[in-house]
Amino acid sequence: MSPLDSESPADSNSPAVSDTIWVRHNRIDLAIHHLTNGSDPTHRPLLLLHGLGERTPDEVPPSVRWPGPVYGLDFTGHGQSTIPVGGGYTSEILVGDVDASLEELGEVTILGRGLGAYIGLLIAAARPQQVMGVVMSDGPGLVGGGIHPGSPSVPFPAPWASNTPDPFALLELARDVRPPDYAQTYVRFVLESSKLEKALMVCAVARPEWLAAVAAEPGVGQGTVDEALQFYAGF
Structure with missing residues (x-):
C-alpha cells in the first residue's frame, strides 16, 4: 500500500480534524488541509505533497506515523485548489505553491509522493532552513518527462473533463523534463545549507534516472517511509 493511499486514520488516539486553510498565491487559492493535531500539537508539522492527478487524502494514512500535526497541500489544479485558465503548469509553479504554504505553516518536514517527491526536493533547495527533511516515496508523476525534451505539442483536453485534476496539469506536468545533473545540483544546495545531516531520504522503490542520481x-539517506519519518520526528 502506498503511504498516501488510505481512508483510515493513522492513530485512533489522534483525533482527525477537517480544517482547510486557504492561502492566496498568484491569483490561485491554495487549499491546505489540516488532517490531525497528532499526539503532540506543538511538534513540527508534517506536510503531505500528493502525486500527479491526486489530492490530499481525507485522513492521515495508517502507514504515516508522525507525532505532530499533519497537513496536506492540494497543488494548483488539483483537489480544492484553483484551476487556472489555459494551463501553464511547471514544477516551478508547484514549488511556489509549497513556498506559500511554508509562509503559513513555518518549519515542516515533507512527505512527497510521486510528483510531490520531486517538488519536495526543489523546495528543500529553495528553503533549506524551513524544510526539516524530505521523504521521497513512490506515486504518480515520479518519473516526469524523462531526461530529454519531448514533443512541444500540447493536446487539448476534452471539454467535458473539467473537474480536478485539471487535464492540462496531467498533460504538462507529465512531460516535465528532469535531467539527473539538474536534480543533483538541487541535492547539493540542500546538503550544503540544511541544518540536518541527512536532509533527504529516498524511500521510493521506483528509481527513474533523476531519483537514482x-x-x-x-x-x-535511504530506507522505508516509516524509518524516514521516525528519523525526522526525532529533531
Whole structure:
C-alpha cells in the first residue's frame, strides 16, 4: 500500500480534524488541509505533497506515523485548489505553491509522493532552513518527462473533463523534463545549507534516472517511509 493511499486514520488516539486553510498565491487559492493535531500539537508539522492527478487524502494514512500535526497541500489544479485558465503548469509553479504554504505553516518536514517527491526536493533547495527533511516515496508523476525534451505539442483536453485534476496539469506536468545533473545540483544546495545531516531520504522503490542520481549523492539517506519519518520526528 502506498503511504498516501488510505481512508483510515493513522492513530485512533489522534483525533482527525477537517480544517482547510486557504492561502492566496498568484491569483490561485491554495487549499491546505489540516488532517490531525497528532499526539503532540506543538511538534513540527508534517506536510503531505500528493502525486500527479491526486489530492490530499481525507485522513492521515495508517502507514504515516508522525507525532505532530499533519497537513496536506492540494497543488494548483488539483483537489480544492484553483484551476487556472489555459494551463501553464511547471514544477516551478508547484514549488511556489509549497513556498506559500511554508509562509503559513513555518518549519515542516515533507512527505512527497510521486510528483510531490520531486517538488519536495526543489523546495528543500529553495528553503533549506524551513524544510526539516524530505521523504521521497513512490506515486504518480515520479518519473516526469524523462531526461530529454519531448514533443512541444500540447493536446487539448476534452471539454467535458473539467473537474480536478485539471487535464492540462496531467498533460504538462507529465512531460516535465528532469535531467539527473539538474536534480543533483538541487541535492547539493540542500546538503550544503540544511541544518540536518541527512536532509533527504529516498524511500521510493521506483528509481527513474533523476531519483537514482539523487540517491547516489553522498549524504542522501535511504530506507522505508516509516524509518524516514521516525528519523525526522526525532529533531
